Amino acid sequence: MLAAAIELFNRKGYDATSIGDIAESLGVTKSAIYHHVASKDQLLAEALDEALVGLEAAVRAAATADGSAHDRLRLVVRRSVEVLVAHQPAVTLLLRVHGNSETERSALQRRRTIDADLAGLVRLAADEGVLRRDLDPDLVSRLLFGMVNSLVEWYRASGPVSVDQLADAISTLAFEGLAAT
Amino acid sequence: MLAAAIELFNRKGYDATSIGDIAESLGVTKSAIYHHVASKDQLLAEALDEALVGLEAAVRAAATADGSAHDRLRLVVRRSVEVLVAHQPAVTLLLRVHGNSETERSALQRRRTIDADLAGLVRLAADEGVLRRDLDPDLVSRLLFGMVNSLVEWYRASGPVSVDQLADAISTLAFEGLAAT
DNA sequence: GTCTATAAAGCGATAGAC
DNA sequence: GTCTATCGCTTTATAGAC
Numbered sequence: 001m002l003a004a005a006i007e008l009f010n011r012k013g014y015d016a017t018s019i020g021d022i023a024e025s026l027g028v029t030k031s032a033i034y035h036h037v038a039s040k041d042q043l044l045a046e047a048l049d050e051a052l053v054g055l056e057a058a059v060r061a062a063a064t065a066d067g068s069a070h071d072r073l074r075l076v077v078r079r080s081v082e083v084l085v086a087h088q089p090a091v092t093l094l095l096r097v098h099g100n101s102e103t104e105r106s107a108l109q110r111r112r113t114i115d116a117d118l119a120g121l122v123r124l125a126a127d128e129g130v131l132r133r134d135l136d137p138d139l140v141s142r143l144l145f146g147m148v149n150s151l152v153e154w155y156r157a158s159g160p161v162s163v164d165q166l167a168d169a170i171s172t173l174a175f176e177g178l179a180a181t
Numbered sequence: 182m183l184a185a186a187i188e189l190f191n192r193k194g195y196d197a198t199s200i201g202d203i204a205e206s207l208g209v210t211k212s213a214i215y216h217h218v219a220s221k222d223q224l225l226a227e228a229l230d231e232a233l234v235g236l237e238a239a240v241r242a243a244a245t246a247d248g249s250a251h252d253r254l255r256l257v258v259r260r261s262v263e264v265l266v267a268h269q270p271a272v273t274l275l276l277r278v279h280g281n282s283e284t285e286r287s288a289l290q291r292r293r294t295i296d297a298d299l300a301g302l303v304r305l306a307a308d309e310g311v312l313r314r315d316l317d318p319d320l321v322s323r324l325l326f327g328m329v330n331s332l333v334e335w336y337r338a339s340g341p342v343s344v345d346q347l348a349d350a351i352s353t354l355a356f357e358g359l360a361a362t
Numbered sequence: 363g364t365c366t367a368t369a370a371a372g373c374g375a376t377a378g379a380c
Numbered sequence: 381g382t383c384t385a386t387c388g389c390t391t392t393a394t395a396g397a398c
């Protein structure tokens with residue numbers, strides 16, 4: 001039921017999706033839905049939590065890993081791509097949330113903490129001297145994870161590009177650049 | 182009135198924004214809105230058209246410019262950033278549209294044409310041999326313009342980063358990469 | 363656990379006065 | 381060009397039967 005709700009929230013938007021739509025997609029009536037969840041908002045909250053738990057784990061794994069900040073930055077990019085693909089519907093929903101309710105604001109707050117941790121890791125890698133010095137770390141963090149997050153809008157796990165190939169391409173583009181060597 | 186509508190559509194979402202919300206933000210009643218536009222959908226259509234006209238012009242300028250495909254690719258990245266900032270509210274709305282009505286599907290079709298033109302330009306630059314050969318041009322196009330488009334979620338023209346600095350940072354990151362030389 | 367029926371509220375849009 | 385008032389419809393959510 002949660003999967004059906006997330007799919008509809010992503011396809012039509014949260015507000016444009018009615019409980020009746022979710023019920024219809026499952027072949028039941030609205031009342032059957034309300035037997036399992038207290039409100040439409042609770043369905044959103046559970047979906048956002050799934051995405052946040054995954055992303056928080058990816059950042060924590062990179063923060064506690066051995067190696068240089070540079071290595072850990074490359075690791076968190078890869079782990080983020082993996083979480084994004086493994087929980088694509090939930091993460092897509094999270095990235096489209098804009099603080100329109102208490103549930104959404106709470107999710108946004110957790111997301112801001114993740115973003116701050118990511119920016120901190122970029123700053124550490126820059127301090128190691130392994131990243132070019134003419135780019136502001138905070139700006140780099142926004143662009144880098146903006147690129148990663150944009151995956152949700154087009155990537156399909158069933159398509160021709162594997163998750164590994166995808167993570168490799170993003171790492172190559174971001175760290176080595178497009179220019180031929 | 183269009184500006185007020187776009188601002189609310191972006192902040193609360195199109196479906197969560199009522200004509201009453203727009204009227205209230207302008208200090209008038211719903212009926213006053215309907216004197217100027219036939220429907221809520223028409224407000225959306227006008228906003229999406231503003232964004233599409235700007236982006237189409239950016240792509241056309243790069244397509245008809247002199248120079249190598251590589252130079253024209255760098256130009257279209259810059260022009261896209263400029264349009265995105267100059268028409269940020271309208272472009273933000275465009276990037277959040279998902280084909281939920283005939284108006285949205287029509288806008289998505291125009292956007293797909295723009296994306297195809299951008300991918301074609303990346304392919305031309307790759308054929309020139311100036312881009313590395315181990316990355317698929319279509320994948321590069323999605324990642325590159327995914328990064329550019331992600332600007333709408335955080336960039337503020339009133340902030341510390343100028344449009345020129347922003348376009349420079351994106352070009353540097355994308356073409357030369359993050360790694361120190 | 364699912365159903366029918368319905369309450370209570372909000373929505374887009376229109377009619378008609380000023 | 382803006383107002384009040386209202387129509388017709390959809391929405392979230394609940395009550396109570398099976």
